Amino acid sequence: MRKLDFLMAGVGGQGTILASNILAGAGVELGYDVKTAEVHGMAQRGGSVESHVRWGEKVYSPLVEQGKVDYVIGFEMLEAGRWPMYLHKDSVVLINRYRIPPPAVNLGKATYPPDQEIEAILSGKGSRILWIDATEIAKGLGNPAMVGVVLLGALSRLVGGAEDVWQSVIERQVPAKFVDLNIRAFQEGRSSMSA
Amino acid sequence: MKKLMTGNEAVAYGAYLNGVRVGAAYPGTPSTQIMENFATYPGVFAEWAPNEKVAMDVAIGAAFAGTRSLVSTKHVGLNVAADSLFYAVYTGINAGMIIACADDPGMHSSQNEQDNRNYAKFAKLPMLEPADSEEAKQFAGIALEISETFDTPVIIRFVTRTSHSSSLVEVSPDQVPPPPGEPQPYKRNPEKHVMVPAFARRRHPVVEERIKKLAEYAETLSINRIEPGDDSIGIVAAGSVYQYAREVFPHATFLKLGMVYPLPKNIIRKFASMVKTLVVVEELDPFFEEQIRLMGIEVKGKEIFPMVGEFSPTLVRQCAVAAELINESGAEAEAVATMAVNAAAKLPIRPPILCPGCGHRGMFNVLREAGVLVLGDIGCYTLGVAPPLNALHFTGCMGASIGVAHGVDKGKTKDRFVALLGDSTFFHAGLHPIVDVLYNQGTTTTIIADNRTTGMTGHQHHPGTGYVLQGKPTKFIDIEKVVRGIGYEKVDVCDPYDMDTFRKVLEDHLESREPSVIIALKPCVLQTKEKHTPPRIDPELCTNCGSCLDIGCSPLIQEKDFVRIDPLLCNGCGLCMQVCPMEAIIRD
Ligand SMILES: Cc1ncc(C[n+]2csc(CCOP(=O)(O)OP(=O)(O)O)c2C)c(N)n1
Numbered sequence: 001m002r003k004l005d006f007l008m009a010g011v012g013g014q015g016t017i018l019a020s021n022i023l024a025g026a027g028v029e030l031g032y033d034v035k036t037a038e039v040h041g042m043a044q045r046g047g048s049v050e051s052h053v054r055w056g057e058k059v060y061s062p063l064v065e066q067g068k069v070d071y072v073i074g075f076e077m078l079e080a081g082r083w084p085m086y087l088h089k090d091s092v093v094l095i096n097r098y099r100i101p102p103p104a105v106n107l108g109k110a111t112y113p114p115d116q117e118i119e120a121i122l123s124g125k126g127s128r129i130l131w132i133d134a135t136e137i138a139k140g141l142g143n144p145a146m147v148g149v150v151l152l153g154a155l156s157r158l159v160g161g162a163e164d165v166w167q168s169v170i171e172r173q174v175p176a177k178f179v180d181l182n183i184r185a186f187q188e189g190r191s192s193m194s195a
Numbered sequence: 196m197k198k199l200m201t202g203n204e205a206v207a208y209g210a211y212l213n214g215v216r217v218g219a220a221y222p223g224t225p226s227t228q229i230m231e232n233f234a235t236y237p238g239v240f241a242e243w244a245p246n247e248k249v250a251m252d253v254a255i256g257a258a259f260a261g262t263r264s265l266v267s268t269k270h271v272g273l274n275v276a277a278d279s280l281f282y283a284v285y286t287g288i289n290a291g292m293i294i295a296c297a298d299d300p301g302m303h304s305s306q307n308e309q310d311n312r313n314y315a316k317f318a319k320l321p322m323l324e325p326a327d328s329e330e331a332k333q334f335a336g337i338a339l340e341i342s343e344t345f346d347t348p349v350i351i352r353f354v355t356r357t358s359h360s361s362s363l364v365e366v367s368p369d370q371v372p373p374p375p376g377e378p379q380p381y382k383r384n385p386e387k388h389v390m391v392p393a394f395a396r397r398r399h400p401v402v403e404e405r406i407k408k409l410a411e412y413a414e415t416l417s418i419n420r421i422e423p424g425d426d427s428i429g430i431v432a433a434g435s436v437y438q439y440a441r442e443v444f445p446h447a448t449f450l451k452l453g454m455v456y457p458l459p460k461n462i463i464r465k466f467a468s469m470v471k472t473l474v475v476v477e478e479l480d481p482f483f484e485e486q487i488r489l490m491g492i493e494v495k496g497k498e499i500f501p502m503v504g505e506f507s508p509t510l511v512r513q514c515a516v517a518a519e520l521i522n523e524s525g526a527e528a529e530a531v532a533t534m535a536v537n538a539a540a541k542l543p544i545r546p547p548i549l550c551p552g553c554g555h556r557g558m559f560n561v562l563r564e565a566g567v568l569v570l571g572d573i574g575c576y577t578l579g580v581a582p583p584l585n586a587l588h589f590t591g592c593m594g595a596s597i598g599v600a601h602g603v604d605k606g607k608t609k610d611r612f613v614a615l616l617g618d619s620t621f622f623h624a625g626l627h628p629i630v631d632v633l634y635n636q637g638t639t640t641t642i643i644a645d646n647r648t649t650g651m652t653g654h655q656h657h658p659g660t661g662y663v664l665q666g667k668p669t670k671f672i673d674i675e676k677v678v679r680g681i682g683y684e685k686v687d688v689c690d691p692y693d694m695d696t697f698r699k700v701l702e703d704h705l706e707s708r709e710p711s712v713i714i715a716l717k718p719c720v721l722q723t724k725e726k727h728t729p730p731r732i733d734p735e736l737c738t739n740c741g742s743c744l745d746i747g748c749s750p751l752i753q754e755k756d757f758v759r760i761d762p763l764l765c766n767g768c769g770l771c772m773q774v775c776p777m778e779a780i781i782r783d
Pocket of ligand 1: 652
């Protein structure tokens with residue numbers, strides 16, 4: 001059984017915790033041992049947040065080791081750019097094309113890095129970079145909060161596992177009245193990766 | 196059946212399964228969800244106490260009454276509850292009692308990174324430390340058994356990475372707790388339960404004897420186990436650090452400690468004799484290392500691994516390579532594409548900030564303009580320290596604000612000053628110092644930033660919200676009435692969004708030179724879900740003066756010649772409209 005290590009990076013309030021719970025649930029459903037690590041509390045307040053999710057035959061550490069992550073899922077561009085030390089040559093970085101300027105940028109004291117800079121930081125090892133307009137897709141569905149599930153849809157295409165396995169986990173984890181919306185978000189994310 | 200659970204969820208589940216029926220806590224990251232989860236089980240009583248000391252006393256009382264109990268806290272909460280912890284070790288209990296305590300190495304959400312294993316040694320009681328969620332569940336049962344066998348509370352220690360990490364836990368739907376026993380009459384036993392000096396003197400030898408017996412018992416506990424492997428290196432570890440070490444030293448011999456105090460000395464001696472090099476891998480203090488060295492055993496620890504900060508598999512590997520314990524630096528060396536890592540380190544940081552729509556923002560804007568010294572406290576409002584608000588001057592621990600302000604008052608300062616604390620913090624540790632100001636004739640103006648919730652830790656109820664932990668209505672304890680009842684005569688309640696009024700009230704209080712209280716009342720908008728149509732900035736009218744940016748609200752984004760509002764992030768509170776000198780921010 002192969003191991004798969006994931007890192008979700010975003011801004012507090014973007015829904016990384018729900019997304020990592022679904023990803024962890026999918027791992028269990030697919031027969032893996034699974035561990036996750038995240039930080040609650042302070043980090044909710046618009047700061048950088050990161051969640052670790054690990055699938056494997058037997059997982060010890062809940063934290064992914066640097067140089068060993070298989071997938072980075074960036075909910076926000078700058079946040080994706082912070083994690084080159086975790087990548088190896090076969091890693092895949094999935095980035096939502098969406099900017100939330102941090103305070104220093106808002107105040108005009110720093111500049112938001114251009115796309116090429118983020119790509120350069122992340123592709124040093126040969127990792128594959130995939131851009132996705134997840135926030136746009138979520139807005140199209142009428143709810144920008146769906147961005148995490150859109151990203152999971154895209155990720156599911158890369159990782160494998162039957163579509164209905166993923167969907168059954170979503171059905172179990174989101175409130176009943178939002179299930180349909182979440183499933184649509186998942187499917188749109190999934191088809192955006194069809195290439 | 197197996198289910199993913201965090202360590203917090205799992206220990207609550209384990210406590211419930213083993214018949215714990217009373218739980219008390221005050222919120223604190225990373226421990227908060229222990230009590231939130233425990234409260235969801237049928238047939239239990241669970242409460243948010245105003246602070247950790249009260250929570251500890253409640254749990255002790257329940258255990259006195261013969262009901263198994265649970266108190267949970269973050270590491271610094273045990274400082275608040277320490278007085279009670281120490282007496283409970285003397286008096287013992289009449290039913291099992293668990294203290295679930297979560298440390299925060301790396302200070303993800305804390306003011307310090309103390310190592311609470313020291314409390315086990317200091318207060319002389321047993322401590323267990325789970326390494327994953329399944330252990331968290333099981334250790335609850337073991338802790339209760341130890342607690343009742345040895346007549347002592349038992350601490351289960353967590354760290355952020357065991358509290359907030361999920362792993363698989365065996366759950367069986369038919370497993371249910373034992374039925375509650377009949378309430379028993381209280382058996383009077385003053386020699387054991389009334390800690391006057393004469394009786395306490397007799398209890399101290401009992402405590403010493405007990406901890407010796409516990410050390411013998413530790414030798415027999417299967418949660419202290421030797422995992423055989425290559426004998427060139429033997430690793431002693433516990434908790435999440437054990438998991439990191441397992442990845443870095445896959446072939447080593449391990450002594451995995453489930454009970455971290457008192458230590459099983461015979462097992463340690465045997466283990467040391469089995470391996471060529473003995474290495475302790477432990478976060479924060481050299482707690483095992485010093486005890487092992489005192490046994491006369493040669494051991495490596497803090498010469499290899501740091502005393503400061505949180506561990507990770509990456510850090511353990513780097514240290515192990517540097518100390519030549521392992522040489523396979525493969526993945527790690529490959530990982531360091533130095534240029535990219537340096538470039539990433541230069542990316543603008545994103546610290547936590549006050550949320551859009553937060554009432555604290557208007558208050559800080561006024562305080563900054565007024566140029567007063569703000570002796571602050573712990574809560575969301577601590578974020579007022581960050582630029583561009585830069586409006587907070589002091590934060591120590593919960594409840595320190597008012598006492599420190601009173602000291603500043605008596606120590607004489609040229610500056611005008613206020614004490615500032617939140618509503619939850621007021622009930623936690625603000626009542627005593629606010630009495631002190633009045634009693635000792637101070638002049639402090641105390642601002643209570645009342646957002647009707649415990650915001651920082653994720654919206655828990657407290658005595659000033661009118662609801663209990665489970666969300667059910669209860670007696671609302673009105674802060675205004677409390678401070679008037681104490682004897683404050685100058686008290687105002689004021690909405691900090693309305694900055695003109697807030698400014699006038701503040702100036703009036705500062706000028707009066709008498710002890711006073713301003714309650715800055717604005718319920719947390721994340722909690723109430725209050726939201727308005729976002730305004731927009733007319734680029735024609737905007738002169739790019741930056742006044743709106745000075746309130747530090749994330750939806751306000753600097754473009755080349757003007758400022759723009761991101762409607763996805765904006766809460767529509769309109770605070771920025773109040774500060775724009777050009778009236779360029781308009782709501783359609
Ligand atoms: C002794 C102790 N217990 C718990 C905490 C965790 N904690 C930090 S701030 C806070 C409460 C903040 O609530 P409030 O004062 O109402 O301010 P708000 O965050 O809502 O603005 C808590 C529980 C702590 N730091 N110290």
